[in-house]
Amino acid sequence: MNKYRTHNCNELRKDNDGDKVVLSGWINKKRDHGNLLFIDLRDNYGITQCIIDKENSNFEKLEKIQLETVIKIQGKVIKRSNDSINKEIKTGEIEVIIQNFEVLGECKELPLPVFSDQEYAEEIRLKYRFLDLRRKKIHENIILRSKVISFIRNEMIKHGFLEFQTPILTSSSPEGARDFLVPSRLNPGKFYALPQAPQQFKQLVMVSGFDKYFQIAPCFRDEDARADRSPGEFYQLDLEMSFVEQDDVFKVVETLFVNTFKEFSNKKLLFNKFPKISYKESMLKYGSDKPDLRNPLIINDITDIFLRKDVSFEIFKKLVKQGSNVRCIITKNTKDKPRSFFDNIDKWAKEQGASGLAYFTFEKDKDNLISAKGPVGKFFPEEALKEIMSKTDAKIGDSIFLACGKQIDLEKITSLARDKIAKDLQLIDNNTFAFCWIVDYPMFEKDEITKSIKFSHNPFSMPQGEIDKIDFKNPLEILAYQYDLVCNGIELSSGAIRNHIPSLMYKLFNIAGYSKLDVDQKFSGMINALSYGAPPHGGIAPGIDRIVMLLADEKNIREVTMFPMNQNAQDLMMNAPSNVSENQLKELNLLIKKK
RNA sequence: GGGGGUGUAGCUCAGUUGGUUAGAGCGAUCGCCUGUCACGCGAUAGGUCGAGGGUUCGAGUCCCUUCACUCCCGCCA
Numbered sequence: 001m002n003k004y005r006t007h008n009c010n011e012l013r014k015d016n017d018g019d020k021v022v023l024s025g026w027i028n029k030k031r032d033h034g035n036l037l038f039i040d041l042r043d044n045y046g047i048t049q050c051i052i053d054k055e056n057s058n059f060e061k062l063e064k065i066q067l068e069t070v071i072k073i074q075g076k077v078i079k080r081s082n083d084s085i086n087k088e089i090k091t092g093e094i095e096v097i098i099q100n101f102e103v104l105g106e107c108k109e110l111p112l113p114v115f116s117d118q119e120y121a122e123e124i125r126l127k128y129r130f131l132d133l134r135r136k137k138i139h140e141n142i143i144l145r146s147k148v149i150s151f152i153r154n155e156m157i158k159h160g161f162l163e164f165q166t167p168i169l170t171s172s173s174p175e176g177a178r179d180f181l182v183p184s185r186l187n188p189g190k191f192y193a194l195p196q197a198p199q200q201f202k203q204l205v206m207v208s209g210f211d212k213y214f215q216i217a218p219c220f221r222d223e224d225a226r227a228d229r230s231p232g233e234f235y236q237l238d239l240e241m242s243f244v245e246q247d248d249v250f251k252v253v254e255t256l257f258v259n260t261f262k263e264f265s266n267k268k269l270l271f272n273k274f275p276k277i278s279y280k281e282s283m284l285k286y287g288s289d290k291p292d293l294r295n296p297l298i299i300n301d302i303t304d305i306f307l308r309k310d311v312s313f314e315i316f317k318k319l320v321k322q323g324s325n326v327r328c329i330i331t332k333n334t335k336d337k338p339r340s341f342f343d344n345i346d347k348w349a350k351e352q353g354a355s356g357l358a359y360f361t362f363e364k365d366k367d368n369l370i371s372a373k374g375p376v377g378k379f380f381p382e383e384a385l386k387e388i389m390s391k392t393d394a395k396i397g398d399s400i401f402l403a404c405g406k407q408i409d410l411e412k413i414t415s416l417a418r419d420k421i422a423k424d425l426q427l428i429d430n431n432t433f434a435f436c437w438i439v440d441y442p443m444f445e446k447d448e449i450t451k452s453i454k455f456s457h458n459p460f461s462m463p464q465g466e467i468d469k470i471d472f473k474n475p476l477e478i479l480a481y482q483y484d485l486v487c488n489g490i491e492l493s494s495g496a497i498r499n500h501i502p503s504l505m506y507k508l509f510n511i512a513g514y515s516k517l518d519v520d521q522k523f524s525g526m527i528n529a530l531s532y533g534a535p536p537h538g539g540i541a542p543g544i545d546r547i548v549m550l551l552a553d554e555k556n557i558r559e560v561t562m563f564p565m566n567q568n569a570q571d572l573m574m575n576a577p578s579n580v581s582e583n584q585l586k587e588l589n590l591l592i593k594k595k
Numbered sequence: 596g597g598g599g600g601u602g603u604a605g606c607u608c609a610g611u612u613g614g615u616u617a618g619a620g621c622g623a624u625c626g627c628c629u630g631u632c633a634c635g636c637g638a639u640a641g642g643u644c645g646a647g648g649g650u651u652c653g654a655g656u657c658c659c660u661u662c663a664c665u666c667c668c669g670c671c672a
Contacts, residue, residue, distance in 0.1 A: 029632075036629035053629065067622085086632055109623060111605060115633085116621080118607055123664055176672040196672085223671040458672050494672085567665065 004072055004104075010046025014093040016077040021096060023048060024072040024104060026134065027065060029115050037063055039098070041073065048091045050075060052098040062101060068114055068131070070105030073098050122558070127572040129563055141560050145548045148264055149216055152237055155256050161214040161239060166201035168194060168218070174522050175459055177221035180232070188589040194220035197541060200526050202240040203460065203498055206537040207529045214239040216544060227556045228490065228546060231569035240539030246481050246497055249538055250274070250437060253485060253493075261433055264551045270294065270434040274485070278440040287415025292489030293434035295422040299327050299414045300392045305384055313379035316358075316404045326404045327414050330392050331421060334399040335361045335373075341424065342374070345401065348420055354413040358402040362394055370396070419489075433487055433550065440464070441482040444475045444511060455512050457482050460505075460526070461496035462538075467504055475511045485542060487550060495540025502530050
């Protein structure tokens with residue numbers, strides 16, 4: 001028999017009545033009645049109420065003991081009387097009468113209470129993460145994360161994928177995010193980089209003939225943090241397949257996500273077959289390439305209305321003549337909303353840096369004529385209103401919010417407004433997951449500052465269309481087999497069918513300003529491998545942390561990360577990053593520049 | 596790099612128009628209490644009001660500077 005326990009703290013039931021047991025765990029809570037003491041003993045599995053009275057010689061010692069001390073108790077299980085059963089816990093029908101106990105791990109006065117639903121400052125939670133992780137909600141989140149990863153791994157293996165590890169110390173790449181660098185001792189002055197993703201390696205795995213690969217892969221990017229973005233490191237389900245087209249990848253991923261989300265959440269899936277939305281359509285209808293499809297509001301472009309002679313909204317008309325566009329959002333049946341509802345949204349838009357949102361409501365007057373009610377309604381005669389209604393599917397009683405500006409600013413403000421208005425009108429069903437694919441990303445985009453052409457996503461993506469018919473003269477028109485998976489407005493994943501043809505790759509890199517020599521030098525491993533018989537291949541890499549975040553219904557990625565860093569990329573518990581000794585620096589041929 | 600929010604007891608927070616000795620709950624310590632499960636009751640200790648400077652007869656409160664944490668923008672192929 002194990003000397004620490006015969007049962008865990010979630011095991012004993014009324015059938016155990018009379019059993020002699022040994023339990024070990026943390027003191028979760030004490031309730032001291034002077035001559036009678038209740039102790040809630042907690043371990044990973046649950047809680048068992050233990051009890052001792054003054055007759056026992058251990059009583060005084062246990063009465064003084066600190067919460068969160070680890071103890072072992074020997075005792076006897078007894079059934080609780082009917083009126084003292086606790087239905088909140090699985091062991092609530094019994095309790096253990098303590099006969100003897102032993103302290104296994106002492107506990108100092110706590111810097112934060114473990115038994116409490118209160119929220120605490122992150123700083124103290126991160127410093128004492130081992131205490132924070134004992135708390136119920138986050139403890140369960142971390143267990144969920146483990147189960148999700150196991151489940152995904154099983155599913156992948158079931159579908160014939162092989163799991164491989166790829167190097168953590170690799171080379172710096174010129175594209176993408178900022179690298180974390182590791183100095184090389186044996187190669188003075190040179191550096192390894194931690195992989196931003198195993199992108200090149202997984203392609204090399206395909207070239208090596210392994211057909212289907214996956215990995216729960218750590219990825220390192222030295223960029224600033226956000227609520228849904230850990231600084232430094234995160235995990236991807238990295239996967240790649242040979243001899244596939246885009247739809248083959250989609251099929252695998254959809255099956256995986258539907259199964260995973262059904263297994264770990266009770267929320268509804270809005271689509272079992274994820275809709276595909278082109279990048280262009282998404283930017284127009286939702287103002288974003290990560291639309292929240294739970295939100296029924298849709299953006300329409302009605303620039304043409306402001307070319308009509310009978311419309312007299314001169315501010316917008318002037319801007320339209322100068323090249324601006326007008327986009328709008330229709331809200332259904334909002335004619336009875338108070339003025340303050342509309343004005344609040346206009347005020348909010350101004351706070352977001354826009355010039356505000358104009359609005360009016362479609363009405364019918366007593367002569368059955370359509371009119372517009374609202375501050376700018378008078379500028380729109382009936383015929384113009386009819387045209388707006390047919391373009392936007394608006395009905396009498398609906399309202400319209402209008403924004404005018406340059407396309408990029410319009411996309412930004414209408415996207416934000418779409419979220420804001422839906423939130424105010426409570427249009428979003430929080431009990432739903434709405435997945436979609438965003439497809440047909442442009443291969444290139446124009447850098448607004450330098451005016452040069454650059455890759456808009458992954459330079460290794462395959463352009464669409466027949467290869468010998470691609471119009472390289474108009475690079476901004478070239479679409480790529482590049483796709484994102486989005487759920488509830490969160491970007492979960494990016495992927496692509498890869499370009500496995502070196503000659504085509506040189507052409508595309510040339511457009512982005514890289515010579516053949518540049519490509520040969522910077523991507524030598526890749527380009528070399530693709531020259532020796534590479535299969536067509538493609539893949540994707542869903543973010544594990546964000547998947548768990550959605551399943552755990554958490555807003556912050558640190559709630560599903562066991563030992564996260566803070567916003568300044570510091571580990572407050574381990575004191576990382578830290579200074580190193582002169583000797584270590586010397587070995588690495590490094591000098592620290594004094595300020 | 597830029598913008599917003601927060602910072603008061605170990606923890607979570609209150610603190611009015613600038614005005615006497617800065618408060619509460621939890622936790623800690625001590626005492627009372629044999630059926631609680633957020634047990635209850637009483638007492639005690641615990642404060643550089645993030646830091647520095649300024650205005651003022653007087654600053655937790657107003658002003659300036661600065662630090663920490665956090666959210667957002669930039670950034671994240």
